[in-house]
Amino acid sequence: RKEVEQDPGPFNVPEGATVAFNCTYSNSASQSFFWYRQDCRKEPKLLMSVYSSGNEDGRFTAQLNRASQYISLLIRDSKLSDSATYLCVVNMGGGGFKTIFGAGTRLFVKA
Amino acid sequence: DVKVTQSSRYLVKRTGEKVFLECVQDMDHENMFWYRQDPGLGLRLIYFSYDVKMKEKGDIPEGYSVSREKKERFSLILESASTNQTSMYLCASSFGEERTDTQYFGPGTRLTVL
Secondary structure, three states: OOOEEEOOOOEEEEOOOOEEEEEEEOOOOOOEEEEEEEOOOOOEEEEEEEOOOOEEEOOEEEEEEOOOOEEEEEEOOOOHHHOEEEEEEEEOOOOOOOEEEOOOEEEEEEO | OOOEEEOOOEEEEOOOOOEEEEEEEOOOOOEEEEEEEEOOOEEEEEEEEEEOOEEEEOOOOOOEEEEEEEOOEEEEEEOOOOHHHOEEEEEEEEOOOOOOOOOEEOOOEEEEEO
């Protein structure tokens, strides 16, 4: 089983739609969580951190469910510019270093 | 703005050649990383460094080595390139002792080994 799993998609949605991605992680000791966005042929960039209390940034909402070991990303009112691959990232933290990137979920927003 | 630069965007090498990939960051970050990204596999950590001259193996260090002589520069070396090292190579840096801080990525080097 992969340490971080995402549905690769692609998700094809019309402009204005609401779309949600989930990501599951296997290690219950994981400490911090992030969503990164990667445009085609570009480098990943931080989209948002994910906190236990959930957090919202404009049209984007991220949530963490520690009991079930998954994080989610909700995008409301999708724009064409949201088309990208969304990477789930899990950090172990602590004394060692362990950051695991998911393989990504591809989103296409159509006019 | 954090800036992470990589020496080449595209590189084509032959099997057996020694390959150097350079990465420079301008934000005085402590930590630097080298990943490779392959379709369906996501980013996999090759090596990271948390200080000058310090390095630690990541998940897939075989066939690679690294060098960090200056804080701002982290080099990845393929001692004898092989076709299975054809990939996108991404360098990243982060600031902080917790090693859980946001990572800032360079634009990537797409390496093809023939």
